[in-house]
Amino acid sequence: MRIGQLAELTDTTPRRLRFYEEQGLIRVDRAANGYRDYDERLVEQVSHIRGLLEAGLSTRLIKQILPCLDDPRDIHFADATPDIIATLEGHRDKLAQRIELLTRNHAAVADYVGALKQCALGVER
Amino acid sequence: MRIGQLAELTDTTPRRLRFYEEQGLIRVDRAANGYRDYDERLVEQVSHIRGLLEAGLSTRLIKQILPCLDDPRDIHFADATPDIIATLEGHRDKLAQRIELLTRNHAAVADYVGALKQCALGVER
DNA sequence: TGAAACCTTCACATCCGTGTCAAGGTCAAG
């Protein structure tokens, strides 16, 4: 599939797809004429990457945790070095922290909105 | 308190504090000589803002949800207009989505790390 | 064959959160 089609399928732009490739987030083949040729599976992968970016993760971080996210549960045994494990554990823990913080703040916003709606109801009556 | 002291207390820099003020995230008094004069309560507020920024939220979003986060539960009744409520509900729901996504990915990373460690153990034996 | 729609690379522009530096004001200690 060509870049325009993938862009449409993933609700993004050719510019972004080229950027993700340049950052090493996706691997892309080339057709004989030089056009990029995208595998079907990239639809899901790119959607995934978009989600992570919108959630505030950097391409640098995403690149490092991508192997964890590939669907076929084929662990790359070569990656079982202590330092790679330590790096991933760091990312894992930072994700946990981030989730905690967002959860607390989500609760605060939800509470506040609830109170505001109560207040609005009171006025309406 | 002056800018340097607050920066130290919040483990940040004067540059950032000025920027947060410029973006309307904090309100800052001035001493007679023109120096910024920070209230004690800003220590907590700035730490909070730092957390949200590190969690990937924009200053624009943070500014909008800040009223939800002020400690004294004094709702600003003037804010109970339908559009403000709708905006906050939008932010609330986006936060929920973000948390969901991060939670899924955290689990994936955790699983992967677990498998890697199993693998490393196998080699060691 | 020629026009339209797609692709290529390259480059410059934008926004955001920061760093950094210059030029100058304030203040406390020596």
Place this chain on the structure above:
DNA sequence: CTTGACCTTGACACGGATGTGAAGGTTTCA
């Protein structure tokens, strides 16, 4: 009074993710 540590504003610079546009090649279709 001077020195040094702090503050002020203003500007320029940078990296990251993206938009946009130029100059040109390819495909498709009439």
